[in-house]
Amino acid sequence: MRFLITLFLMINFAYAQTNIVVSILPQQTFVEKIGGDKVKVIAMVPPGSNPHHYEPKTSQMKHISKAAIYFPIGFGFEETWLPKFANQNKNMKFVEMTKDIERIMMKRHKHKVDDKHHHHDEHHTKHDNHHGDKKESKYKEDPHTWTSPKNVKIMAKNIYDTLVQFDSINKEYYLNNYNSFVKEIEQTDARIKDIFSNMPKNSKFMVFHPAWGYFAKEYNLVQFAIEIEGKDPKPKILQKIIEEAREENIKAIFTQVEFSEKSAKVIADELNIKVIKETPLASNWSLNLIHVARTIANN
Structure with a gap:
């Protein structure tokens, strides 16, 4: 009888789902790729919302109460809300999905026309000499790490390690899923490189919000x-x-549904170029990056 009870508990544990919360949809995709039917993943920021300033709804806080793991990604709203999430669920573990990723900094870069007062954002590595200088407070980490396949491969390993730590009984299952996802990431990277094979190095593309620094x-x-x-x-x-x-x-401007496109339309009308709506927040991460690459290459 004791054996049957132990067996029953082991089977229940093997089939139990780990409740996980992430900030954005691409993260949800990554965790589900590796966790499969062993995880239940909820993304806090819904489609069309701006993750830099998002405020979770009361209904979403219920997911926080049930979660075992939260994977932050580095958006502004997390700075305010992560302590509240921790207070809501003291047993929930916060795990850095982006651990070991080399961060780049979003910098106010001077325009050629008037380099004294006007700027646009570009990127530099985290070790930029100005980082940390109080006079250069406009420097900040670029949170859009998942737009780089190389970075997603690092995230995948961090997710795998975390799931195995929480649920070692299903290690083989997670390993198989992890290996499959790594192949998908490598195939995505190869397709993008092929798309860009004839593009000159340092080709420029115009965006409203600087969300594509890691991709670039x-x-x-x-x-x-x-x-x-x-x-x-x-x-x-x-x-x-x-x-x-x-x-x-410049032959086209990329805008996001999460941001205003007023200025982009003014520029497009003036230069007679296209406004193209793309978002780095799409749940279908691989197809989205390939689509963006094709759009840049064709414009």
Whole structure:
């Protein structure tokens, strides 16, 4: 009888799901790729919402209460809400999905036309000489780490290690899923490299919000951002951006559904170029990156 009870408990444990909460949809995809039917994953930021300033709903806090693991990603809302989540569920473990990823910094980069006062965001590594200088407070880590396949491979290993730590009985299951996902990441990377094979190094593409820094760095591109400190630029600065975009022969502007496209439309009308809506927050991470690569290559 005791054996049957032990066996019953082991079977229940083997089939029990680990409740996990993440911040954004791509993270949910990554965890589900490895966790499969052994995990139940909830993303806090729904489609169309701005993850930099998101505030969780009361209904979402119920998921926090049941979760065993929370994977932060580095967005602004987490700074305010993670302590509240920890207070809501003192048993929930916070695990850094982005551990061992080399961070890049979003920097206010000077425009050529008036390099004294006007800037757009570009990226530098975390070890940029200015980082930490109080006078350079505009430097901040770029949280959009998942736009790089190389980074996603690191995240996958961190997710695998975490799941095995919480549920060692299903280690083989997680390992098989992890290996399959790594192959998918490598195939995604190979397809993107093939798409960009004929593009000149340091080709520029224009974006409203600088969300593609890691993607640009990995594939030797340069993102040219319109947004200034999270806001639409004022008319005078916008005109200077238009002049620079014309000089750089920009042929399209990428916007996100999560942000305003007012300035992008002004620039597009002035230069007679396209406004293309893309988001780095799509749940289908692989197809989304491939689609973005094709769009950049064709424009």
